[in-house]
Amino acid sequence: MNTRQLLKGVTLSLTATFLFSLPSFGQEVKPTPQDYNVVESLEKVFESVAEKVKPAVVNISTVSEVKFKHPPIPPEFRDFFFHFGIPFPFDNMPDEFKTKSLGSGFIVKVKNGWAYILTNNHVIDKATKIKVKLSDGSIYKAKVVGKDPKTDIALIKIKIGNKKVPTVELGDSDNIKVGEFVIAVGNPYGLNWTVTHGIVSAKGRHGLGLNPIENFIQTDAAINPGNSGGPLCDIHGKVIGINTAIVRNAQGLGFAVPINIAQKVMNDLLKYGKVIRGWLGVYIEDLSPEIAKKFGVKKGVLVTKVVKDSPAEKGGLRSGDIIVEFNGKPVKNVSDLQLKVINTKPGEKVKVKIIRDGQKKVLTIKIGEMPGSKQVAMENLLSKYGFSVQKLTPELKKRIGIPKWIKDGLIVTTVKPGSPADDAGLKEGDVIVKAGTTPRSMEIMRSVDDLLSIIKKANGSGVLLKVVRGENVIFLVLTSEE
Template identity: 35%
Template sequence: MMQTNNMTRHVSKLLLVSLVAVLALLAVVLSPLFTANAQETSFFGNEKRVPQSQAEVELSYAPLVKQVSPAVVNVYSKKVVRQNASPFANDPVFRQFFGTPRERVQNSLGSGVIVGDGVIVTNNHVVADADELLVVLSDRREYEAELILADERTDLAVLRIDTECEPLPTVEYGDTRDTEVGDIVLAIGNPFGVGQTVTTGIISATARTDVGVSDYSFFLQTDAAVNPGNSGGALVNTKGELVGINSAIFSRSGGSNGIGFAIPAEMVKRVVDAAVNEGRIVRPWLGLKAQSVTYDIAKAQGLSRPVGVMVTEVFDDGPADKAGLKRGDLITEIDGREVFDETGLKFLAATRSPGEISSLRILHGGKYEDVKVTLAPPPGATKAELELLEGRHPFSGAEVAELSPRLAEEMGRDPFASGVLVTRILRRAYAWRIVRPGDLIVSINDEPIKTLKDLDEALAEETSRWAIELDRNGRRISGTVTL
């Protein structure tokens, strides 16, 4: 019996040793697989790791640059400037005694991007007031360019060149809605005129609305080095898609401080499409005014954080009014994108065309609702009906126009404002003593002035005393004039 028990113990020890040996062998065999798995998990989990191969060490943006850079061009503009020009400069007698005014050619350089068949987009400030435009491709081909649309309010301009059917490289638009902070981007342009240069960085912020460069501010911010001459150049993602047009830098010295601003591709596409298809851009509007949501407003609305804009005014019979929006409604999203101020709301609406439908997410009566709004252009004529004021009154020699929402939008003024706008004043006219171009005539002798008819009736009165109220850059000015 004792012998049997001893044999059992020996067999058990032998089995245990064998099991341990088998497990050790399995660990040796499977160890590389677990290591590879760990590395793969580390890679796809976005954890830091060292390069695993020579190919990864030698990764480069060169193929991307070769793909995109041929579509980035240099834009040269020339402007003839007369020095010491006199109002009598065209008079032959004046020229006989004083000679022809001296002229000099003012040159400026920027960049541009080919986005279609001979169609190039750049910044408006690159080509503003130019007498001649020249586009130079990356392969040194040169073409005279025609300006087909200049939009000062977005700081975009669209040019066209005739290549006589020769194909041109182009850049495809990216979807700016997919662009996030941290995305790698490349800035391509011609800084300081040294030749085409590529810099890289990341998107450091999106939806910058407080830059003040244009009326429709909704910039992408990047730390890719952008310098003078980069204006109008391409900001592209790692897919080689255009995500923005480099437009401005934040700088105290004139050089790059790592804060550059680019106009998002969705607005670029809207302006280019309008230029090519319509020859002009008509911006839709929502027909409302709004204010940003503060922490106190958010708390009162039961929100966990400040988001959206509060509707403060609705234009009668405008798109928002027809959709049922009311004062006090809180708009949190437009077309699925959050908004934080009126500028952002205005920009996102302007990327669409009149007649299209936008979806607004609103908080109304404590409940969220999705409201469909059919966008429309502001009411009013595209061109103002101008009237030159003459007679014995304080506005003699002033040219005026009745302010409509559409005219106000075109001039970058409040579309809810009403009155008569001073557009021009004749040289040496009496009106220079009272008003300036851009002033809004609000009232005369305590009578509100909203239309040209109101103004004509007020000025037709036989009086020598005029109590006048003006709106100058948002500031009310009032006084009395005696003739």
């Protein structure tokens, strides 16, 4: 007998007990041994999940530095305090302050001495220090592998060497049903490794304004501040979601990112260093009942605008079209189409069934790559080195006074103090003209992608840079902290 059958038996047994053992007024209730056996069986299911999942759940603590600019103080204002012999109150105002926060995460993979942890992006976003506490009490400094603000997912890692650490088992969030039991594990209010349970209240929740991409699992399992990033599990102990959000001033309303979405983000970050998403290039909205009735459809989305030179325009989509199928699958609503598109590999040709002027048509559209992915990749890959770059344009060359003999290159726009880039000697205004893993493999840097490719090839072993600084040419070796 599997767990689902056991829970069904529990429900039937408890119902029968209530109906046929209903006491008369004033009569003492006497549970039978069978009643206790049924309840104890249910308890064992929750105990089993807790024992299986808790060791792989971690406590994440972060420190963030918030910097701010003081407004200019007029001299006469300062003189006013000086005249009355009062110390000027704004001289000791700090230029920055630190904030601390807590969250949760869970170990999903161990490879080459590193333990990889899934959590929420908002848990570690803008953090200058990230510490991870394991269930055995050991504490590690974490590094960011990559993050995806669109889904609020982040992947971090800790160096564990040969230490054995437990990992969770990932489930399939597409197959969960409304009404199923779920168990949430996390660190609410700093109360480490807290376990709560409830049911799946709804699926596919969107339009909440929490993330750009929303397809939440809604649950009534208790989720509180500090639970963010922790796992939401089924009764077999498989992770089906990442606890993400709560609704303020509401009870029994919690939301989790489906694990299938998080797993796709994780795999892309590990393989490509960025999240690869398909792009159609349309503005869409859900069908109103009136429009749906007029066109004789039950489900679909209305195209309100087509982006110029987008895959949609090239494929023949027009404003006013109703998309009812995408690659042979029905389109339910805006969120459904968005997920179908972003999970399609760029370059793939898909069949899109539409209704135009009351007639059904099938268009063949070649999916593109979502704009902005390259910028996200630069942030993810270069964040560990502590600097950023920009392609050298004729306007920049003229404005900054770059030597005329430099045709191509990347200008360094920021260098974070104390970072690997700073340690290597890189400075703002430097122009990177060549890069490679060895002197012979050095390539001309014509785009940011060129540098990202070299960094990816180096895999932390070090990147040799040819840099122009003023009229001088220097060579620097850039290594990560790993």
